[in-house]
Amino acid sequence: MILWALAAVPMAGALVCLLIPRRQAVLGWIIIGSAIETVLAVIAGVGVYRVGSMDACLGHLALDELSAFHLSLVTGIFLLSSIYARGYFNQEPFDPTRDDRQARKFGALWFSFLGSMVGVLIFNNVGLMWVSMESTTLASAFLICIHADRLSMEAAWKYLIICSAGIVLGLLGTVFIYGASVSAGAAGEEALCWTDLVSHAGQMNPSLVKIGFVLIVVGYGTKIGLAPMHTWLPDAHSQAPTPVSAVFSGVLLNCATYCICRFIPIVAASTGTPDWGRRILLGFGLVSMVVAAVFVLVQRDVKRLLAYSSVEHMGIITVGLGLGPAGYVAALYHTLNHSVCKTLAFFCAGRVGQSYGTRNMESISGSVSACPVWGSGLLAAILLLIGCAPGAIFMSEFMIVRAGIAGGHLAVIAGFLAAVAIVFCGALRPAIHMAFGDTPEPVGALRGESTVMRGCVVAMTAWLILTGMWIPAGLTAVFQRAARLIAGM
């Protein structure tokens, strides 16, 4: 029942957006709709952890510990971004005749985007999961170029083409997995249901599964932003309106990682050894980290810097997924930390950028004094992102390193640490430059500030620092139960 509701709220939300005449009302409705969805997701999540996984619609819709975790994260970040969007868009120049229509369009696409991501998470059938993933691309492409200027158009086109082509390879991989499933004796729709796939993965034709898995990693990896398929990511993230960037970086990438997680147990079971699939993930993860580390050094645009940081963190998560059960826990923890932290970073960067009228890091300086909340938020977010010590991200990276050393992947860990160190140095300098130094004149005043939003920033920062020092036991349990699913137990 609650699964139906989860699916229905975004659809209804999108329709309602199209009917609302005024821009302010649309922006308000977005918050309300996301809040409803978040409440539903949290209720469902709590239910899953209390009672166990649930399903609906003849097993087509299902929610287990892994998807419940991601679902809560997705809806939570969406809610925060919706709140932020209101303030952010009010700062933009106002054009009543055009903006009402644009806001309606934005709202409808925003909800479709949310809906398709929820779809990815609640479909039990990996085929439908693919369909939802492809829909996220279609729904979000227009979000990037909501302002329809040349740069955002270019970014959106790149995003649309690269991700569509990439995700189609994911379909091909799914087809191979389906072929393997049929070879194991399954038939009809069940042959692609995840639960059934896992249960008879042992009888599947290993070579079909292997081909399929490689294609899946490449396909969904495009959407994750793994190098060398990452080229769309910096453009799309930097050109999209900031709330959209936050959602992209904070949850869209996670959804794609989630898709890969679903296939890990199948590969492990059918090839008979968990190592084969893990090696692929380690490889892609490390390459992404190194590429991102190199590009972080040469960035000037603050949002591009954050985008490359996303590539790096996705690499970290992928490496974590390649390190076995201990790595799964760390990767999931890192997923949470990265989402919260990157969202925070984009929020602050967007507001600071609006205030300075530029996103060029060299032109931004002294933001801590010019706009205290956002400037110090940005500093804190970047410091946390690059893994400064008393932070959640430091903790999760530390857990990954520990898992790697425990698993004997010393070379991998060496590369991992090197990349993290480069990013640390590369991002520290601009962060300090942006935060301190002389404030150039004039810095525009920010309109549409809300106490709620400032509160959110403070809360998010606090959360990140607190969980870095002390992880609540409940949270650990969540990660462990989700990791058990990835491990196929």
Next chain:
Amino acid sequence: MTLDALITQNGAAFDAVDVPILSPEQFRREILDGVERGLRITAYFGERIGAAKTSLVCVLADDAENSLSVLSCAVRDRYRSLTPDCPQAHLFEREIAEQCDVIPEGHPWMKPVRYQSVALPIPGGTPFFSAEGEVLHEVAVGPVHAGIIEPGHFRFQCHGENVLHLEIQLGYQHRGAESFLETAPSPRSMAVAESVAGDTVIGHALAYCNVVESISRCAVSPRAQALRAVALELERLSNHIGDLGALCADVGFLPSAAYFGRLRGEFLNLLMSLTGNRNGRSFVRPGGVTFDLNDSMPADFQARLKAAEYDIQSAARLMFETPSVLARLEGTGAVSERTCRELGLVGPSARSCGMPLDVRSDHPHGAYRFSHIPVSTVSGGDVYARAMVRRIEVERSIQFLEDHLHDMPEGGQDLRNSAGPLRSGRMTICLVEGWRGEIAHVAVSGESGVLRRYKIKDPSFHNWTALAMALRETPISDFPLCNKSFNLSYAGHDL
């Protein structure tokens, strides 16, 4: 903006002494300024005055303001050439040099335009552009050609199949048309005017008649004006359709070629019904026209036009929707809008570069003053664009004719008024949009009803250079196609 020039209009006569005589330097600056502002040199010629003096006269057309400005200056035997700063003057200056023995100093490429006098080298007897290099080769074509066409020499500098440069040498057909017309109007001069270019009989005859009527202040009845427009459009139609057919034949696309070939005949036959011959000769005469349409003919014409229009539509659709034809036409022999502006192209060639130039709407005369034809422009400047302009113009001309025939002005006995003797010392500029483009006739009358100076400018005079430019970096095998797409007149150029 004060311009030291006489502002006049198409077909208006004025006293020749009213034309301001500027100093050579001022003259030069005025022309350059004008061209800078977007005016075109429509005619530029010399007239000998006295023993060692030549008066240079330049007519600039302001297409936006529908006006013409005339300015002149007197030079002795040399002056500073305009061509380096204003490329569209290049051929005019070469022509002046051989007609009046005035040397434009600094002209980059002084060569004979025509075979004008024994003192000067003959066309083809002077060096050509040449390119040196191991991998370059030269191809010479003409003046005698494989097909039954007029004489002209083409010299290609090629790099493999691609043309680096094409130089066109004409002038083999020079007959002295201008000097034949520098007399009092007579039946003979009418025949000369009609033979300036054999395929533009109506156009040149009309221009000549406009000149005579304007100088002798002879009024032409509305019905005669209307009939002239009908004849002019029929000439345009038959030639445009013939060109479309020839383009198809050149790319080896037979169905449309055969179709257009037959349809061209339809329009020639219409012209014959109107004028008594398929070329439209002896129809336009000073003071009016020689034949009228009787009561039943407009309806008959309309019916025939309707039928032809339907056939043209289907043949054109076949041509413009066959991929193999389009592949040949598109992107072949492109002339950029800038080149078009610099060379001062006219007619369909200019309109295919997106320049809305059309005498019928920019400088309307006769019947075009009352009923307008929309200007048809296409962008791209390639063979496709030139073909497309013709196709659109065919449609619009037929539309124009149908409307026009529907309400022809009533006419009485004044179909052909008598043009009196020419008034002396008058000058006039008459522009006509022939099917190839702007035909300009400029005349100055002398004493006792004689035309003292008669200057003819056929549109080909501007457009030949465009063919050379179109060929650059184009495979030499596309030359015939490009040539056909311009379909310029050798005789009109050579006069």
Next chain:
Amino acid sequence: MMSGEYSAILVLVVITNFYILNTSRYIISARAIALQGCLLSLLPLPDAFAGSPQAMFLSAGTLMVKGILMPVILIRAIRSTDEFRVAQPFLGHVASVLLGFVILVAAFWAGAAIPLPTRPHDVLMGAVGLATILTGMMIMVNRRKAVGQVIGFLILENGILILSLRISRGLPFVIEMAILFDVLLAAMIFGGFIQSVHETFSHTDVSRMRKLKG
């Protein structure tokens, strides 16, 4: 259906690929895509005659979406941008056709390596599917204009349909339909995007969009 006809359909699919590689006119490419879609809709027919109503629906759905709707959307997008003219691809036509041939050879070699052939045409089908996928990718990379990339994408998508038929006689019905719907949606969004790109840039030459780097 007889075996010769079945392989003839696959051969025709490959020929349409080459035809698209060879042409520089987008309207014609779009028509070739339509033809390819129609050919694809014939592929599930043997199963349909063998008594599978789902295969029948799949065939009808493919015909509807890939044979009719998508090409119509594409052609409308091309017409709206007013750019039917030749845009030289990065790699010349001769080179791309020859590269397509190399891809074909490679696809035959690799197609034979796909495990589990069960039916007589599986080798050919696997090869054709792979060749179509690779050709689609090549076209996406090689074309300058937005429309060209979309055409490449649609060919890629067609290749995956063939390969899915090869591997497992098509995905489960519901999913196949969902994918078709998704692809249709994608085509519509691509079409809309091409128009917006045209409005914003007044051309659709993707190779000239290179402001975003690094």
Next chain:
Amino acid sequence: MTAWISEFVPALFRQWAFVLAVSPILPGVVAKTKAWVAGRQGPPVIQPYRDIVKLFQKGAAYSRTTTWIFRAGPVISFSAAMAAVLMIPIGGMEAPLTFQGDLILFAYVWGTSRFFTMTAALDTGSAFEGMGASREAVFSCLAEPALFLGLLTLAREAGSLSMSDLLSVGLIRIWSIHAPALCLVTTAFIVVFLTENSRIPIDDPNTHLELTMIHEVMVLDHSGPDLALIEYASAVKFFALGALLVRIVYPIRSGGFWAGGAVLGIGLLGLSILVGVIESTMARLRLARIPQFLAFAFVLAGFGVILTLAAA
């Protein structure tokens, strides 16, 4: 030895007589078809015979710059054509001249003919003819791989390198197994056929535009009997390559030489009409696009090879 001669010589002359009698009608049929499609009357189908007779009755003009090569060109190209037709089996019978590998001879005899036509053209020293020769060289170079790949497919399936075996009734068996592959090869051969015979869309035999011609520009300077030989040789070439195509499409054994010849003749008429229709519905390709077209033919033939290999 004598028995062989008594068998070979009549067969030889019978073949020549047939080819010489039939071939000139084919261009006539093409012209008639084109005229008919365009709604014209057109020249009579026997016009090529008349032209050849007329040209033989005329004298020839030779430029002072030319040498013996210029005069040898037409003779050699005609002789080559006559030699090549000896390898064509008519009606499924053995050809007068047949041995293992005559396939390659068949292809290269045309090469010789082309070589001498080109050198004769270059011998004139005219820029036009030089251009024509260079174009001919490039395009025949590109057409040859397609021809060879196609023949290779057939030879592999027939298990023989002889034209007579290749085009025997064994083809029916190959059709039953490799129908798609043979269709591809046939299509490629049609392209090669159009190229070798300089027909639209490769070349326009009727154009008078010397700058765009390929084959015709090379023979601009020939006149009289030389031109007649060239015209005759090109008709024979049309016949020979056409016979190959007709045989592949319609590989039925029909009793005896004359019955087979009749079938072949009808097939060639059909082919001529097809060529006429193609010429009437297509524009000529831009010169720069011809390699693309030929590459397409090559790919088709290559695909045929792959299909037969994959099926094995």
